[in-house]
Amino acid sequence: MTAWRRDFHAHLEAGFEEHRTSALVAERLAAWGIEVHRGIGGTGVVGVLRSGRGNLAVGLRADTDALEMPEANDFPYRSTIPGKMHGCGHDGHTTMLLGAARYLAETKNFDGIVHFIFQPAEEGQGGAQAMVADGLFERFPCDSVYGLHNQPGMAVGHYGIRAGAMMAGCGFFDLDIHGRGGHGARPESTVNPVVCGAAVVSAFQSIVARNVAPNDTAVVSVTGFTAGTAYNVIPERVSLRGTVRAFRTGTMQLVEERMRALATSIASGFGATAELAFREVTVPVVNGAAQTALIADAAAAMVGEAHVDRQRIPAMGSEDFSYMLAERPGAYILVGNGTGEAGGCEVHNPRYDLNDAAIPYGAGILAAVVEKELPRG
Numbered sequence: 001m002t003a004w005r006r007d008f009h010a011h012l013e014a015g016f017e018e019h020r021t022s023a024l025v026a027e028r029l030a031a032w033g034i035e036v037h038r039g040i041g042g043t044g045v046v047g048v049l050r051s052g053r054g055n056l057a058v059g060l061r062a063d064t065d066a067l068e069m070p071e072a073n074d075f076p077y078r079s080t081i082p083g084k085m086h087g088c089g090h091d092g093h094t095t096m097l098l099g100a101a102r103y104l105a106e107t108k109n110f111d112g113i114v115h116f117i118f119q120p121a122e123e124g125q126g127g128a129q130a131m132v133a134d135g136l137f138e139r140f141p142c143d144s145v146y147g148l149h150n151q152p153g154m155a156v157g158h159y160g161i162r163a164g165a166m167m168a169g170c171g172f173f174d175l176d177i178h179g180r181g182g183h184g185a186r187p188e189s190t191v192n193p194v195v196c197g198a199a200v201v202s203a204f205q206s207i208v209a210r211n212v213a214p215n216d217t218a219v220v221s222v223t224g225f226t227a228g229t230a231y232n233v234i235p236e237r238v239s240l241r242g243t244v245r246a247f248r249t250g251t252m253q254l255v256e257e258r259m260r261a262l263a264t265s266i267a268s269g270f271g272a273t274a275e276l277a278f279r280e281v282t283v284p285v286v287n288g289a290a291q292t293a294l295i296a297d298a299a300a301a302m303v304g305e306a307h308v309d310r311q312r313i314p315a316m317g318s319e320d321f322s323y324m325l326a327e328r329p330g331a332y333i334l335v336g337n338g339t340g341e342a343g344g345c346e347v348h349n350p351r352y353d354l355n356d357a358a359i360p361y362g363a364g365i366l367a368a369v370v371e372k373e374l375p376r377g
């Protein structure tokens with residue numbers, strides 16, 4: 001598995017470009033006697049493995065894409081593609097699911113159907129939605145679906161999970177404020193959208209503090225403010241952008257409503273106009289109670305209860321596996337990637353690398369879930 005993983009790391013592909021990766025996945029699945037379906041949601045691959053006469057089906061999902069960022073590592077299997085790297089460990093996730101597939105194909109110690117879901121474009125490009133929209137669960141019905149992610153800072157051989165909301169939903173927004181441009185020395189003949197934009201940014205800080213319930217939580221981050229090109233010109237318009245995170249769809253909607261109300265009314269007070277464009281990037285990752293208990297029990301059977309955190313603190317980051325969990329009950333578990341030198345570097349850092357020592361724990365938990373969900377009679 002280490003050799004597969006390092007090969008994926010060197011020969012990475014970004015979202016919806018995973019042609020080599022999906023070809024290798026398909027080739028290996030077929031060699032192990034697994035039925036292969038390609039081109040689902042673009043470069044997605046689904047493998048189907050049956051054992052016994054049962055009709056219950058489990059979906060196991062891995063993401064396969066790399067990031068558009070340069071790699072700063074200098075080990076022999078570093079990225080061969082300038083400006084791109086496997087900076088989130090999806091090379092490892094792909095490998096873990098392949099490992100589970102090979103094990104299950106050889107041992108067949110289950111009764112039912114396994115769907116191995118190799119998903120493209122997890123990094124904000126909508127790969128999970130693409131597969132779901134392409135009929136993933138109609139063509140490959142699943143009674144439950146499971147996914148995982150490596151977790152730097154958590155020791156190898158440890159797992160983290162919680163029932164309910166585990167990761168936040170994500171929204172992106174663009175806000176255009178239109179004033180009236182003119183000479184920087186003649187403010188009385190202009191409507192300065194910079195002043196209006198500054199007031200809007202300040203007002204947005206009140207949404208989480210004053211509108212979101214204190215026992216709920218959300219993030220509103222303005223991350224871009226673009227205006228003007230000259231010292232002595234008051235610009236016509238200002239563009240703001242940013243991101244919102246929340247664990248509940250209703251909270252996300254509340255934040256969007258408050259942003260729109262504040263922006264339009266503040267702009268109106270300044271004699272400007274504001275237009276908010278808000279788009280959903282991911283819905284929250286919500287783990288089913290039964291599936292969370294099942295995968296946590298499977299993990300505890302492998303590594304001991306002390307190494308399974310069943311009350312993992314929810315993360316404000318997001319993950320598009322949420323769209324599969326919105327369709328089918330399931331769970332998403334974190335797999336320890338290690339601490340310190342070995343595996344402690346955060347994902348999306350140019351020096352990140354998936355810890356090969358974590359691979360058996362990822363492959364192992366995926367295989368164990370199948371044997372637990374689909375026990376032989």
Ligand SMILES: [Zn+2]
Nearest residue numbers: 088123347348
């Ligand atoms: Zn990532």
Ligand SMILES: [Zn+2]
Nearest residue numbers: 088089090149
């Ligand atoms: Zn990731």
